[in-house]
Amino acid sequence: MHLLIPAAGRGQRMGSDRNKLLLPLLGKPLLAWTLLEAEASTEIKWIGIVGQSFDFPDFKGIIEDLNLITPIHFIEGGNTRQESVFNGLQALPEEARYVLIHDGARCLVTRELFDRCSEALNKNRAVIAGVPVKDTIKVVDEKGYITDTPDRSQMWAAQTPQGFEVELLKWCHRQGQVLGWQVTDDAALLERCQFPVKIVEGEETNLKLTTRVDLAIAQFILEQRQDPH
Ligand SMILES: Nc1ccn([C@@H]2O[C@H](COP(=O)(O)OP(=O)(O)OP(=O)(O)O)[C@@H](O)[C@H]2O)c(=O)n1
Numbered sequence: 177m178h179l180l181i182p183a184a185g186r187g188q189r190m191g192s193d194r195n196k197l198l199l200p201l202l203g204k205p206l207l208a209w210t211l212l213e214a215e216a217s218t219e220i221k222w223i224g225i226v227g228q229s230f231d232f233p234d235f236k237g238i239i240e241d242l243n244l245i246t247p248i249h250f251i252e253g254g255n256t257r258q259e260s261v262f263n264g265l266q267a268l269p270e271e272a273r274y275v276l277i278h279d280g281a282r283c284l285v286t287r288e289l290f291d292r293c294s295e296a297l298n299k300n301r302a303v304i305a306g307v308p309v310k311d312t313i314k315v316v317d318e319k320g321y322i323t324d325t326p327d328r329s330q331m332w333a334a335q336t337p338q339g340f341e342v343e344l345l346k347w348c349h350r351q352g353q354v355l356g357w358q359v360t361d362d363a364a365l366l367e368r369c370q371f372p373v374k375i376v377e378g379e380e381t382n383l384k385l386t387t388r389v390d391l392a393i394a395q396f397i398l399e400q401r402q403d404p405h
């Protein structure tokens with residue numbers, strides 16, 4: 177399985193002066209935690225990190241410190257996550273038939289979740305990790321008034337990994353470019369192209385580290401994992 181890691185963001189909501197994936201978490205950069213789980217998965221054999229070129233020296237230092245075996249390639253990201261993934265897709269080796277896209281910011285992902293999503297691609301052309309939402313979701317208009325309350329039993333929070341047949345995802349990304357779609361996850365492109373996307377059970381702990389609060393929560397989760405008692 178080929179893995180693309182979007183890692184070209186700027187961490188604005190984190191209030192970071194650098195790529196938030198370089199911030200420390202229990203002594204390792206966020207990106208390191210993601211890479212260690214990808215390395216430990218049984219299915220991932222190739223990793224492409226999609227980043228800003230000015231971050232590549234730091235990324236290379238992280239990788240050297242981890243002594244990883246899985247081959248890792250660096251790909252220039254874009255101005256949006258969507259563009260970064262598009263660039264990553266163009267850089268995949270010819271033989272790549274399926275790909276997992278996983279946010280570097282979701283550094284609490286487990287090797288089991290990587291493998292569960294990989295295995296789901298044996299029976300589906302597109303899958304995403306997700307978890308049922310716990311809050312009641314409200315649709316709110318531009319004036320701040322609630323316009324709808326969707327049935328919570330049908331509401332899921334999309335996570336990554338998101339996995340796809342490579343040619344299908346490339347086609348949908350090109351459609352998105354032609355039609356000017358701006359989406360926040362890759363599954364949305366397939367949905368708009370009317371292709372089915374299967375939900376795979378995600379992990380409650382697989383949060384996307386977006387704000388400083390998320391860093392504190394992530395530290396707690398990792399400490400619990402390292403010393404459950
Ligand atoms: N142009 C971009 C923007 C985001 N990402 C990546 O997409 C993932 C999810 O994005 P997000 O959590 O929004 O990260 P940032 O864009 O860095 O955060 P912010 O929006 O707060 O700046 C992250 O791993 C981020 O590095 C990317 O590869 N290319």
Ligand SMILES: C[C@](O)(CO)[C@H](O)COP(=O)(O)O
Nearest residue numbers: 257279334335336360361384
């Ligand atoms: C892809 C994603 O993680 C699914 O929940 C999310 O959409 C990324 O959003 P971001 O604004 O790029 O962090």
